[in-house]
Amino acid sequence: MPELPEVETTLRGIAPYIEDQKITNLTVRQPRLRWPVTENIQDIVRGQYIQKLTRRAKYIILGLEKGSILIHLGMSGSLRIVEPSSDWCKHDHIEMQLSNHQALRYHDPRRFGCWLWSSAQHQQLRNLGPEPLSSEFDGDRLYMVSRHRKMAVKPFIMTNSVVVGVGNIYATEALFRSGIRPDRGACNISKTRYSLLAKNIKQVLAAAIDQGGTTLRDFVNSDGQPGYFQQSLDVYGRGGKPCNCCNTTLKELRLGQRSSVFCPTCQT
DNA sequence: ACACTAACCTGCAAGC
DNA sequence: TGCTTGCAGGTTAGTG
Numbered sequence: 001m002p003e004l005p006e007v008e009t010t011l012r013g014i015a016p017y018i019e020d021q022k023i024t025n026l027t028v029r030q031p032r033l034r035w036p037v038t039e040n041i042q043d044i045v046r047g048q049y050i051q052k053l054t055r056r057a058k059y060i061i062l063g064l065e066k067g068s069i070l071i072h073l074g075m076s077g078s079l080r081i082v083e084p085s086s087d088w089c090k091h092d093h094i095e096m097q098l099s100n101h102q103a104l105r106y107h108d109p110r111r112f113g114c115w116l117w118s119s120a121q122h123q124q125l126r127n128l129g130p131e132p133l134s135s136e137f138d139g140d141r142l143y144m145v146s147r148h149r150k151m152a153v154k155p156f157i158m159t160n161s162v163v164v165g166v167g168n169i170y171a172t173e174a175l176f177r178s179g180i181r182p183d184r185g186a187c188n189i190s191k192t193r194y195s196l197l198a199k200n201i202k203q204v205l206a207a208a209i210d211q212g213g214t215t216l217r218d219f220v221n222s223d224g225q226p227g228y229f230q231q232s233l234d235v236y237g238r239g240g241k242p243c244n245c246c247n248t249t250l251k252e253l254r255l256g257q258r259s260s261v262f263c264p265t266c267q268t
Numbered sequence: 269a270c271a272c273t274a275a276c277c278t279g280c281a282a283g284c
Numbered sequence: 285t286g287c288t289t290g291c292a293g294g295t296t297a298g299t300g
Binding site: 032034039074075076091108109110111148149150151155202257258 | 269270271272273274276277278279
Binding site for chain 1: 293294296
């Protein structure tokens with residue numbers, strides 16, 4: 001369930017169980033993810049303490065004593081706390097056993113995620129733009145970076161060098177809230193409208209993280225399939241249905257191979 | 269430097 | 285019922 005709010009929710013859910021624990025074992029059943037799981041990762045990490053758990057973009061970073069493990073959930077990945085060696089589900093690919101006799105289990109049907117070890121900075125973290133919830137990200141930056149960009153605004157705000165963590169759902173929702181058509185050229189948007197858009201990106205992400213917080217308490221006991229954000233979506237997944245604001249039929253188009261729903265009346 | 273496509277995978281729903 | 289097609293929360297490698 002991985003857009004940024006889901007990654008953040010996952011992080012908060014597992015942190016209390018894994019921070020300051022020692023890795024006693026790591027089992028990789030399926031090493032073929034987006035990139036192959038680092039060879040011999042189990043030998044590298046066994047015995048190391050997990051010192052801190054952080055997030056950058058949609059990556060989860062387990063900071064160990066001698067380096068870090070970079071985890072991405074791809075499109076279909078999830079992490080949950082289980083009893084060590086409890087029944088393996090289909091597509092459970094990795095289990096990390098901890099000194100507190102709990103285990104972190106990685107599940108990912110489509111295998112678009114990753115588990116990579118590095119003793120230095122991970123390649124994947126280079127060239128990433130600012131975090132959307134940080135003060136570095138605002139309308140001024142969007143305006144500045146977009147001046148010569150002819151691409152549509154939706155793929156533009158989903159570009160990781162512009163800003164990280166804005167996936168298809170929240171890009172769609174933030175554009176609706178801002179009254180901006182997803183296919184408008186990025187260079188044809190005023191500074192004022194970009195300020196509104198930046199504000200709405202922050203708001204929609206923060207609200208989704210808050211909602212994730214409510215499912216947080218039963219996160220580790222759940223089956224890992226929470227659907228907590230769906231109720232507050234205005235446009236995503238609602239093509240052909242009436243706009244919540246003006247009743248106009250919502251239109252759907254494809255931009256950069258991603259479905260984009262918008263209201264032709266409210267968004268210009 | 270930028271824009272766009274194909275590709276990595278499996279599962280599911282819709283259409284025939 | 286069974287087969288085929290297209291689509292799904294992401295990101296990068298390759299092409300023009």
